[in-house]
Amino acid sequence: MAEQADQAEQSKRADHHGISRRRLLGTAGAAGAAGLVAGGAAGAFGAEAVRETPAELAGVGSATVPFHGEHQAGIAEPAQAHGHLVAFDLAPGADRKAAAALLRRWSATAAELAAGTAPKGDDTGIALDAGPSSLTVTFGFGRTFFDRTGLTAERPAALEPLPDFTADALDRKRSDGDLWVQIGADDSFVAFHALRLLQKQAAGTARVRWQMNGFNRAPGATARPLTGRNLMGQMDGTNNPKPSDPDFATRVFVPDRNGDWMAGGSYAVVRRIRMLLDSWDHLSLERQEKVIGRRKSDGAPLSGGTETTPVDLNKVEANGSLAIAGDAHIRVAAPESNRGAAMLRRAFSYHDGFLDDGAPDAGLLFVAWQADPLKGFVPVQRKLDRGDGLSRFLRHESSGLFAVPGGCAPGEYVGQRLLEG
Amino acid sequence: MAEQADQAEQSKRADHHGISRRRLLGTAGAAGAAGLVAGGAAGAFGAEAVRETPAELAGVGSATVPFHGEHQAGIAEPAQAHGHLVAFDLAPGADRKAAAALLRRWSATAAELAAGTAPKGDDTGIALDAGPSSLTVTFGFGRTFFDRTGLTAERPAALEPLPDFTADALDRKRSDGDLWVQIGADDSFVAFHALRLLQKQAAGTARVRWQMNGFNRAPGATARPLTGRNLMGQMDGTNNPKPSDPDFATRVFVPDRNGDWMAGGSYAVVRRIRMLLDSWDHLSLERQEKVIGRRKSDGAPLSGGTETTPVDLNKVEANGSLAIAGDAHIRVAAPESNRGAAMLRRAFSYHDGFLDDGAPDAGLLFVAWQADPLKGFVPVQRKLDRGDGLSRFLRHESSGLFAVPGGCAPGEYVGQRLLEG
Numbered sequence: 001m002a003e004q005a006d007q008a009e010q011s012k013r014a015d016h017h018g019i020s021r022r023r024l025l026g027t028a029g030a031a032g033a034a035g036l037v038a039g040g041a042a043g044a045f046g047a048e049a050v051r052e053t054p055a056e057l058a059g060v061g062s063a064t065v066p067f068h069g070e071h072q073a074g075i076a077e078p079a080q081a082h083g084h085l086v087a088f089d090l091a092p093g094a095d096r097k098a099a100a101a102l103l104r105r106w107s108a109t110a111a112e113l114a115a116g117t118a119p120k121g122d123d124t125g126i127a128l129d130a131g132p133s134s135l136t137v138t139f140g141f142g143r144t145f146f147d148r149t150g151l152t153a154e155r156p157a158a159l160e161p162l163p164d165f166t167a168d169a170l171d172r173k174r175s176d177g178d179l180w181v182q183i184g185a186d187d188s189f190v191a192f193h194a195l196r197l198l199q200k201q202a203a204g205t206a207r208v209r210w211q212m213n214g215f216n217r218a219p220g221a222t223a224r225p226l227t228g229r230n231l232m233g234q235m236d237g238t239n240n241p242k243p244s245d246p247d248f249a250t251r252v253f254v255p256d257r258n259g260d261w262m263a264g265g266s267y268a269v270v271r272r273i274r275m276l277l278d279s280w281d282h283l284s285l286e287r288q289e290k291v292i293g294r295r296k297s298d299g300a301p302l303s304g305g306t307e308t309t310p311v312d313l314n315k316v317e318a319n320g321s322l323a324i325a326g327d328a329h330i331r332v333a334a335p336e337s338n339r340g341a342a343m344l345r346r347a348f349s350y351h352d353g354f355l356d357d358g359a360p361d362a363g364l365l366f367v368a369w370q371a372d373p374l375k376g377f378v379p380v381q382r383k384l385d386r387g388d389g390l391s392r393f394l395r396h397e398s399s400g401l402f403a404v405p406g407g408c409a410p411g412e413y414v415g416q417r418l419l420e421g
Numbered sequence: 422m423a424e425q426a427d428q429a430e431q432s433k434r435a436d437h438h439g440i441s442r443r444r445l446l447g448t449a450g451a452a453g454a455a456g457l458v459a460g461g462a463a464g465a466f467g468a469e470a471v472r473e474t475p476a477e478l479a480g481v482g483s484a485t486v487p488f489h490g491e492h493q494a495g496i497a498e499p500a501q502a503h504g505h506l507v508a509f510d511l512a513p514g515a516d517r518k519a520a521a522a523l524l525r526r527w528s529a530t531a532a533e534l535a536a537g538t539a540p541k542g543d544d545t546g547i548a549l550d551a552g553p554s555s556l557t558v559t560f561g562f563g564r565t566f567f568d569r570t571g572l573t574a575e576r577p578a579a580l581e582p583l584p585d586f587t588a589d590a591l592d593r594k595r596s597d598g599d600l601w602v603q604i605g606a607d608d609s610f611v612a613f614h615a616l617r618l619l620q621k622q623a624a625g626t627a628r629v630r631w632q633m634n635g636f637n638r639a640p641g642a643t644a645r646p647l648t649g650r651n652l653m654g655q656m657d658g659t660n661n662p663k664p665s666d667p668d669f670a671t672r673v674f675v676p677d678r679n680g681d682w683m684a685g686g687s688y689a690v691v692r693r694i695r696m697l698l699d700s701w702d703h704l705s706l707e708r709q710e711k712v713i714g715r716r717k718s719d720g721a722p723l724s725g726g727t728e729t730t731p732v733d734l735n736k737v738e739a740n741g742s743l744a745i746a747g748d749a750h751i752r753v754a755a756p757e758s759n760r761g762a763a764m765l766r767r768a769f770s771y772h773d774g775f776l777d778d779g780a781p782d783a784g785l786l787f788v789a790w791q792a793d794p795l796k797g798f799v800p801v802q803r804k805l806d807r808g809d810g811l812s813r814f815l816r817h818e819s820s821g822l823f824a825v826p827g828g829c830a831p832g833e834y835v836g837q838r839l840l841e842g
Contacts, residue, residue, distance in 0.1 A: 060641035081609065081639065123706040125654025125717045129643040187642035188502065192652065192772055196781065200702070211774045218502065218639060220481035221608035222550040229610065233546025281621070285544040296546045351613055352773070353632045360617065 060186050060219050061131030067111040069407040070264050071253060072414060074136035075346065075369050076243050079228075080184035082191040083214040083348035085270060085365055086199070087142070087177025087400060088206035096149040099179075100419040102205045103139065106181075106198055107413035110137035113194050127193035133186040137194055139414045140180040140268055140402030148178060154418055156403055158267055158373055165385040167396055174210040174272065174398035182268070182367065184348075186219055210398070212272060214348025214365040227299060227307065231349050231362050232280055232393075234292050235299035238307055239330070241344050251376070252344050252369050254406075261417040264406025266369045269343070269377040272350070272398040275363035280393045291389040293328030301330065313337075327389035338383055343368040343376035363394070373401060481607050481640050482552030488532040490828040491685050492674060493835060495557035496767065496790050497664050500649075501605035503612040504635040504769035506691060506786055507620070508563070508598025508821060509627035517570040520600075521840040523626045524560065527602075527619055528834035531558035534615050548614035554607040558615055560835045561601040561689055561823030569599060575839055577824055579688055579794055586806040588817055595631040595693065595819035603689070603788065605769075607640055631819070633693060635769025635786040648720060648728065652770050652783050653701055653814075655713050656720035659728055660751070662765050673765050675792050675827075682838040685827025687790045690764070690798040693771070693819040696784035701814045712810040714749030722751065734758075748810035759804055764789040764797035784815070794822060 065073045090099060112119045116132040146155035181198060185191040199208060217228050230236040241248050256263035280288065289295055289302060299307035303315040303323040313331055315323040324331045335342045346369060351362040370376025384391060405415050486494045511520060533540045537553040567576035602619060606612040620629060638649050651657040662669050677684035701709065710716055710723060720728035724736040724744040734752055736744040745752045756763045767790060772783040791797025805812060826836050 060639055061643055082636075123654075123709075123717070124702060126650065126652060128650065128654060128718065130638065131642065133639065133642050187639040188636040188770070189638050189650065189652075190642065192770075192783070196698070199775075199781075208775050208779060213772065213774070215503075215609040217551065217610050218481055218554065218608040220641075221552065221554050221611065222482055229547065229549060231547060231610075231613065233544075233549060277617070281545060288544075296544070297549065349609070349613075351634065353634070354620075354629050358629060360620075362613070 061133050062116075063134045063186065064116060064132050065114060065134050065136050067107075067114040067137070067407075068410050071266070072138045072404060072407045073114065074138035074182050074184055075252065075266055075344070075404070076248075077134070077136060079216050079346045079348060080134050080136070080191075081186045081216050081218045082184065082188045083216070083365065084181075084183040084191055084195045084211065085214065085348075085367070086181050086183070086195060086211040087209040088179040088181070088202055089209045090145070090148050090178045090206050091204060094148075094205045096151065096419060098205045099145075099149050100413075100416075102202060103415045103419065104413040105201045106137075106139060107408060109197055109201060110139075110194070111410070113137070113190075113197070119197065122197060124193065124196060126196060127187075127190045130187055130190050133190040135185040135190050135194060136183070137198070138182040138268075138404060140182075140404040141415065141418070142177045142180060142400065142402050144176065145178040149419075151418065154261065154421065156262055159401060159403055162269070162373070162378065162399060162401055163382070165381055165396065167385055167391050167394060168399070169395050169397055171398050174212075176400050177209040177402075179206055180268070180270070180400060180402040180404075212350060212365055213352075214350045216348055230347070230364055231275055231277065231351070232288070233296055234288075234294065235296075235307065236347065236364075237345060238294070238299050239311075239334075241342055248344075250371065251342055252371060254371050259417075261415075261421050262403060262405060266371065266404050267373050267376075268400075268402045268404050269366075269368045269370075269373060270398075270400040270402065271364075271366040271396050273364045273366050274361065274395045274397050276359070276393045276395065277362060278359050290325050291327075291329060291393075293324045293330035302328075325389065327387055329384075329388050329390040332384050332388045333380055338379050341375050341379045343370040343380065345369075369404075482554050483537075484555045484607070485537060485553050486535060486555050486557050488528075488535040488558070488828075489831050492687070493559045493825060493828045494535065495559035495603050495605055496673065496687055496765070496825070497669075498555070498557060500637050500767045500769060501555050501557070501612075502607045502637050502639045503605065503609045504637070504786065505602075505604040505612055505616045505632065506635065506769075506788070507602050507604070507616065507632040508630040509600040509602070509623055510630045511566070511569050511599045511627050512625060515569075515626045517572065517840060519626045520566075520570050521834075521837075523623060524836045524840065525834040526622045527558075527560060528829060530618055530622060531560075531615070532831070534558070534611075534618070540618065543618060545614065545617060547617060548608075548611050551608055551611050554611040556606040556611050556615060557604070558619070559603040559689075559825060561603075561825040562836065562839070563598045563601060563821065563823050565597065566599040570840075572839065575682065575842070577683055580822060580824055583690070583794070583799065583820060583822055584803070586802055586817065588806055588812050588815060589820070590816050590818055592819050595633075597821050598630040598823075600627055601689070601691070601821060601823040601825075633771060633786055634773075635771045637769055651768070651785055652696055652698065652772070653709075654717055655709075655715065656728065657768065657785075658766060659715070659720050660732075660755075662763055669765075671792065672763055672797070673790050673792060680838075682836075682842050683824060683826060687792065687825050688794050688797075689821075689823045689825050690787070690789045690791075690794060691819075691821040691823065692785075692787040692817050694785045694787050695782065695816045695818050697780070697814045697816065698783060699780050711746050712748075712750060712814075714745045714751035723749075746810065748808055750805075750809050750811040753805050753809045754801055759800050762796050762800045764791040764801065766790075790825075 065077050109119045114135050143159045146152050183191050183194045227235045227238050241251050254262045254265045294301050301311040303312035313324055317323055346367050348365040350365050355361050368377050408414050486498050530540045535556050564580045567573050604612050604615045648656045648659050662672050675683045675686045715722050722732040724733035734745055738744055767788050769786040771786050776782050789798050829835050
């Protein structure tokens with residue numbers, strides 16, 4: 001079993017790290033994709049299962065994202081169809097040693113699940129029959145973790161509390177937390193299984209503080225695999241930094257200075273942003289598009305072209321008005337409007353039923369990644385808070401900021417350099 | 422647009438009704454499946470989108486289940502990856518005429534969404550880019566509907582309230598309702614979009630009473646497309662009646678007697694069944710398998726064979742004990758133990774986070790279909806309530822019983838024979 005995992009690991013790591021089979025499936029032609037599927041299934045399932053599985057069905061299940069690497073998985077890869085965000089608080093008496101043991105258990109389990117092997121002693125059976133389905137598990141530390149484990153001196157300056165924003169209506173019980181885990185997979189059972197195992201492994205050491213479920217479009221549901229939509233119907237993520245951008249790593253990952261334990265890591269800003277969909281739907285399509293600055297149908301900026309055409313913030317219409325309005329979301333959020341500040345948004349949508357007033361309790365589990373929140377989320381959100389036409393249709397209901405260490409090699413665990421440094 | 426929909430409709434109805442393209446995709450070989458995908462995509466998206474879509478990715482999105490037919494969709498077809506169950510109560514003053522208008526709007530919208538065409542006036546954009554993704558929308562009437570619309574004389578005897586069971590811990594606010602809608606799709610955005618449109622179309626006529634979200638395994642995540650698992654890790658549905666069974670229609674659908682408005686319809690029992698997963702996981706694998714009567718790994722009955730081997734309830738082990746224990750779930754639930762009573766279970770799993778005591782708020786959105794609840798759910802649940810070893814790991818937290826009329830033809834709406842009879 002270990003040999004098989006090692007073999008799979010090697011073949012994965014031969015690819016550029018962070019480019020998952022799933023991503024390749026999204027862009028490769030049919031013949032190339034079929035080849036990949038067959039290869040993946042052989043690694044993950046063994047030969048017998050492969051024979052039973054029509055190639056076009058095996059794609060979702062057999063796709064893997066390697067757990068080990070320079071960076072943690074679940075940051076640079078496209079967001080999966082199902083996500084769980086969960087924060088834990090350390091139990092009273094749980095110290096640095098207990099936290100280290102937990103991170104060791106969690107890392108080992110996450111690596112096994114990501115490779116499609118069953119963790120020893122797990123007989124829940126929830127994910128039996130399924131492949132790893134692009135599972136990623138990502139671990140982070142909240143500001144409060146460091147005092148509780150006697151590691152105050154190691155706490156990064158970047159974990160200073162986020163400023164207050166006027167659009168905030170934060171529920172503190174659903175905010176922050178000592179530890180944060182992001183789980184993503186293209187199958188709901190695979191994602192739930194990982195959540196369940198990690199929660200059980202935390203028993204005695206950490207307790208769930210809050211937990212949220214999110215989703216994205218299913219693989220294969222759409223002809224546009226790269227840019228998804230949010231529940232307002234707008235494409236979301238067109239201008240996201242891309243792994244192929246020359247400055248991607250600089251923007252997203254912490255550089256290695258003097259062996260900093262956060263080298264190769266990233267900072268995650270997590271916000272539960274409820275969308276006031278009833279108010280939003282009362283706007284005409286034209287008004288909605290002006291608020292965003294893009295056409296709903298195809299994501300093209302109102303300054304012209306197609307979805308990927310660079311936005312022309314200075315374009316003036318024949319009637320003298322700006323093509324992209326002064327308070328349009330894409331103008332206020334643009335790096336050009338924020339001294340180059342940018343972050344990698346990797347969100348899930350959520351829908352938790354209806355509120356007492358009949359409005360949907362739905363919106364975005366916003367997760368933004370950056371090397372430094374003060375050059376990413378903070379300046380952009382400050383600007384949006386003041387001038388974004390979209391703000392009045394959003395409520396930020398919870399907030400967290402987490403230090404997400406770099407990835408680890410086989411045999412190591414996430415956070416080891418902090419906890420044993 | 423209408424012409425295109427008609428054409429698609431005709432080609433669908435040429436197949437045996439109830440056998441969806443999705444089901445065919447699950448069993449056909451790769452070449453056959455690719456042909457179906459191409460055909461479906463041409464109908465649903467038009468030629469341009471087809472060119473952009475790799476065939477193996479288009480399968481999920483382009484699969485359709487026809488809305489019109491002898492029976493409503495969403496009963497005989499396999500349950501989709503995403504489900505919404507929602508109950509509405511009529512608003513004060515909403516009468517039979519208002520209810521009829523609502524069902525007409527709802528039916529027209531459901532038919533358009535199922536065929537992959539955009540309903541007129543809908544600019545939410547939530548499901549833009551996506552195919553219908555096997556969307557089904559199913560409408561039913563609760564017991565209270567009939568008094569409120571002056572149709573008491575038409576209320577079927579089968580809608581008598583379900584008896585109380587000792588395992589019940591029912592929340593009445595999340596039970597019952599005048600109207601019930603079941604939405605299923607293999608894409609989360611497609612399912613949410615349908616829910617959102619139907620809720621908006623109800624404004625002024627009916628208000629959401631309760632709403633629940635559920636899920637099943639994603640298409641392609643597993644090599645076993647036919648029998649899914651539940652969150653206890655057990656295969657669930659092995660012995661379900663199958664559309665190919667000679668008595669399937671008799672068990673599931675109401676026969677046509679004297680033009681009964683329920684002819685071709687079915688009765689849905691809906692229960693939110695929370696699983697006590699912490700207690701369950703404390704059992705050894707062997708104990709769990711004895712409680713169910715099947716092996717967890719492959720679903721084979723403990724009396725021997727493979728998953729599909731008929732259960733031998735009389736088999737005695739060498740040590741003299743029954744292979745399938747006296748209180749094993751599959752013994753107590755078996756038609757042989759219930760004078761042949763059987764129902765079609767078509768469930769979704771649910772997970773709504775964690776309860777205050779740290780236990781997962783998770784389990785099964787149980788939906789059971791039968792021609793007569795007194796020959797399906799009621800006798801089986803009576804027996805389970807007394808003698809099922811599984812009962813102590815379950816809490817029935819909500820309950821509903823709904824009369825689901827037969828399907829309708831294009832131009833008609835669901836429930837028309839009742840509301841205009």
